Amino acid sequence: MNKLFSILIVFLFAAQSLAAEEISIKFHLKFGFVKGGEAEMTISDTVFNDRPAIHYHVMGKTTGLANKLYGVYDIYETYVDAETRLPVKTIRNVKEGSYRRYTETLFYHDVDSINSTRSGWRAVPDDLLDLISVFFYFVHKNPFENLQPGDAVVYPTINADKISDVSIKYLHDEKIETDVGKVDCHVLTPTVRKGKVLEKSDGVKFYLAKEEKVPVFIEFEMRVGSLKAVIQHYKIDGVEQTLH
Known part of the structure; x- marks a missing residue:
């Protein structure tokens, strides 16, 4: 369950191309009708190695009974180059029950290499992404008006x-009811490895607001039911925004 919770945290946030605002997106995580956790992402402009960059900061944690059972408090950070949208640095700070893991990774796309505090220097595929940047990259590189239902793109990704x-597949468009109103969405399915928890490898549906390119709802089809992430707020510079 802890691993699934962590995957859900990083799948929440395929967002739009951003300018010089600070974006805040918050979700409640529910199993059935029971709230089991919350996740929040902030997105802001920054500078990395003297180049314009974008910083994504994702926090996810269990709450209530789920926290007593699983004790998850995870932080993921990704810095991407503002022009290429490729990651230049990632931080993975995981606390799940008694398990702890902290890893920093630097990306050197000019020589197709990374340097990780966990595994050191090694060669990697061209244009390697991570689990946060892969969704931003997909949205940035693939305008939805050019996609047909069933179209999919595959990216090498480190996690x-x-x-x-x-693989990220575009399914269709759909209007859904959320806590912030009815929202027209693009529906995507990222591949997730099938295992003891997931019912099937494509058992994740990801709803992205068509106009704002903000994730508003996500659902995992599990063997024992569904785990849902429901948007609670979407703010720019601290001001609540309306979704369409």
Whole structure:
């Protein structure tokens, strides 16, 4: 369950191309009708190695009974180059029960290499992404008006110091009811490895607001039910925004 919670945290945030505002997006995580946690992301402009960059900061934690059972408090940070949208640095700070893991990774795309505090220097595939930047990259590089239902793109992606291909498929458009109103959405399915928890490898549906390109709802189809993430607020510079 802890691993699934962590995957859900990083899947929440495929957001829009951003300018010089600070964005805040917060979700409640629910199993059935029971709240089991919350996740929040902030997105802000910054500078990395004297180049314009974007900083994504994601925090996810269990609450209430779920916290007593699983004790998750995870932080993921990714810095991407503002022009290429490729990651230049990632931080993974995981606390799940008694498990602890802190890893920093630097990306050197000019020589297709990374340097990780966990595994050191190694060669990697061209244009390697991580689990946060992969969704931003997909949205930035693939205008939805150019996509047909069923279209998918595969990217090499690093997660927990392991590299594998992640496929993101565009399913269809749909209007859904959320806590912040009815929202027209693009529906995406990222591939997730099938295991003891997930019912099937494509058992994740990801709803992205069409106009704002903000995630508003996500659902995991699990063997024992569904785990849902429901948007609670979307703020720019501290001001609540309306979704359409």
